[in-house]
Amino acid sequence: MDFQLIVDGKPAASIIIPSEPCSPVNLAALELQHHIHLISGARLPIISSDKSVKGNKIHIGKTDYIIEKGISLDDFDEQEYAIFFEGENLLLFGRDWFPSVKNKEEHGVDIILTSLEDSRDSIDYNKAVNSKNQDPLPIELPGYYDEQGSLYATYDFMESALGVRWFGPSDFNVVYDKSKNISVKAENKRRSPQMKYRNGTDISGPMIMAQYGHPSKDALALFYRRLRRGGEKWAANHTLSSFQDRFLNQDSELFEGVHEEYFAENRNGGPHTRQLCYTNESLIDELIKDAGNFFDGKGIKGRQIALGDYFAILPLDNNQWCLCETCQSVLLNDTESFNGNHFSSGKASNYIFGFMNKVAKGLQKTHPDKKIATLAYHDYSYYPDKIELEPNISISPCLHNRNYMSPEIKKHEMKWYKDWVANAKAPIYLWNYSTFPTERGVLGIGSFDGSGPWNVFPGFSAQIQHELIQMYHEDGIRGVFLCGIGEQLDYYLAMKHYDNPDLDLNGALDEFFTKYFGPAGPSMRKFYERIEEVYNDYSKYPERVKGENHFHQDEELAWKHLGTNSVMQELEGYISEAKMAKLSLEEQKRLKGWTEGVWDYMVKGKGDYLLKTAKK
Numbered sequence: 001m002d003f004q005l006i007v008d009g010k011p012a013a014s015i016i017i018p019s020e021p022c023s024p025v026n027l028a029a030l031e032l033q034h035h036i037h038l039i040s041g042a043r044l045p046i047i048s049s050d051k052s053v054k055g056n057k058i059h060i061g062k063t064d065y066i067i068e069k070g071i072s073l074d075d076f077d078e079q080e081y082a083i084f085f086e087g088e089n090l091l092l093f094g095r096d097w098f099p100s101v102k103n104k105e106e107h108g109v110d111i112i113l114t115s116l117e118d119s120r121d122s123i124d125y126n127k128a129v130n131s132k133n134q135d136p137l138p139i140e141l142p143g144y145y146d147e148q149g150s151l152y153a154t155y156d157f158m159e160s161a162l163g164v165r166w167f168g169p170s171d172f173n174v175v176y177d178k179s180k181n182i183s184v185k186a187e188n189k190r191r192s193p194q195m196k197y198r199n200g201t202d203i204s205g206p207m208i209m210a211q212y213g214h215p216s217k218d219a220l221a222l223f224y225r226r227l228r229r230g231g232e233k234w235a236a237n238h239t240l241s242s243f244q245d246r247f248l249n250q251d252s253e254l255f256e257g258v259h260e261e262y263f264a265e266n267r268n269g270g271p272h273t274r275q276l277c278y279t280n281e282s283l284i285d286e287l288i289k290d291a292g293n294f295f296d297g298k299g300i301k302g303r304q305i306a307l308g309d310y311f312a313i314l315p316l317d318n319n320q321w322c323l324c325e326t327c328q329s330v331l332l333n334d335t336e337s338f339n340g341n342h343f344s345s346g347k348a349s350n351y352i353f354g355f356m357n358k359v360a361k362g363l364q365k366t367h368p369d370k371k372i373a374t375l376a377y378h379d380y381s382y383y384p385d386k387i388e389l390e391p392n393i394s395i396s397p398c399l400h401n402r403n404y405m406s407p408e409i410k411k412h413e414m415k416w417y418k419d420w421v422a423n424a425k426a427p428i429y430l431w432n433y434s435t436f437p438t439e440r441g442v443l444g445i446g447s448f449d450g451s452g453p454w455n456v457f458p459g460f461s462a463q464i465q466h467e468l469i470q471m472y473h474e475d476g477i478r479g480v481f482l483c484g485i486g487e488q489l490d491y492y493l494a495m496k497h498y499d500n501p502d503l504d505l506n507g508a509l510d511e512f513f514t515k516y517f518g519p520a521g522p523s524m525r526k527f528y529e530r531i532e533e534v535y536n537d538y539s540k541y542p543e544r545v546k547g548e549n550h551f552h553q554d555e556e557l558a559w560k561h562l563g564t565n566s567v568m569q570e571l572e573g574y575i576s577e578a579k580m581a582k583l584s585l586e587e588q589k590r591l592k593g594w595t596e597g598v599w600d601y602m603v604k605g606k607g608d609y610l611l612k613t614a615k616k
Helices: 023-040 064-068 101-105 149-160 204-210 217-226 243-247 281-295 324-332 349-366 407-423 439-443 462-475 488-499 505-535 555-562 565-580 585-615
Strands: 002-007 011-015 044-049 056-060 081-086 089-094 123-125 138-140 180-186 187-192 199-200 310-312 371-377 391-397 429-432 479-482
Touching: 002 011, 002 023, 002 056, 011 023, 023 044, 023 056, 023 138, 023 149, 023 180, 056 149, 064 089, 064 391, 081 149, 123 199, 123 217, 149 187, 149 505, 199 204, 199 243, 204 439, 204 488, 204 585, 281 310, 281 349, 324 349, 349 371, 349 391, 391 407, 462 488, 462 505, 479 488, 488 505, 505 565, 505 585, 555 585
Parallel strands: 011 044, 011 056, 056 089, 199 479, 310 371, 371 391, 391 429, 429 479
Antiparallel strands: 002 180, 081 089, 081 187, 123 138
């Protein structure tokens, strides 16, 4: 028998929560109530579990009923959750973070320098969902790395049983079918996201912000939770930019004492420029001490990054290595470790990972269960061939996933990526550069006349992205950080695929274009797939960028070779067809987001380029 929630537009169930709900449970209850109201027009009551209630009950979190049933969460993993039906009771639960003294004492900072405390955003829920009720409803959201199994269970239930889809943060981005009757099949489930870490930079960029309708900060914060952003406590990024304040700048509040020997010999520059001397034993001891202090609960110093069982160490973002005799002798091991002009090489792999090895080995003596987190990046992308990596070094290879229209770039990066998969002993995470090509245009890099920002040819890549994520699952990758999240559809598909390794790409595309655009769906799918086809067609790229060479889109490449007149005319036809379709008000808003965010953006990019070439 189906479990009834709404009958003839009236509530047939109640939402039950603990008398003192934690933030994941509180949000889950509000979200379930809100979306059932959107679907049916009826609002289920939210009732404390210490009160008697008749009829069907939806228990969220560790309610009195779950306690009385003796259901234990001891064998649940951190992100594991369950959906159980028992007669007139539906249970949505998992391990949840509570603001206990012990939990609040845990500290850490993630890749984008957000602390555990600051990741627990405070929002006005009514504002975030654009509610007709304008009364403020302030709530605290669970942090990205907090346990929130009950919230995950509730979101899963809304997607799998109620058919809700969050294609973006604004109210018109949310898709559901309206009905005065809601009943669901009693199907039990217990699972957790396949990838344990799913994160990225904050949403930004001209295309995606228009597709999302330029949402509020509160709406974005809520959307991240709906996508299950975050997960496992892991982080790695450049971490040594505070060393000048700590060991050179006597006026800094971080100053501990002068240690010139820590810094690269015969190099100069500020805190983000002057490298350290990575063979200096005193520097290595200092970092071992820093890592140990973090794991002993003493916090971090300056712009260090550390979360959970991981303490991040990574050189500054350049290759101006120390010129001392010892460092240079080690660097000689890697002088031939490169291929053509690719960005990623092994020119400093043995040098940097030899340094990492010493820190990791020192940490093992005092904290054998903790790890050093770092990246395989730029001149230290290759697996080192002269040393055996310590088992407590967790690597994150940095991959240019939006550049794999080039078979040379893809083959080159897959070679050293697979070396890491085969040889690394600790969990592997990834950086994916979905920031390209948009970042180049926003920063004005590659402008035809050097005049500043320009509009790129979109880098839609659903098919390649799907194949890569499938490989990541097969290779046991623990999680992915998206450096730049791409655009609306690619971002959504990535986050869903990280969670579910069995995602059917064609089915997901059918669902998106059908549900999101209605009658305009077929035309908009042709529009998207034609852009994707052109962007990833290597034959359209000029000879000047081909071969064993790392390249990015520039303005001439975008609008002379990709966005040609014939391509733009074809795309204009699909947009014209879509505009002629009979659409609902919500579908019109969605089409407007893509028209203004993608098509108008492209038209301006093409027009700006033609004006610049005419001046030449």
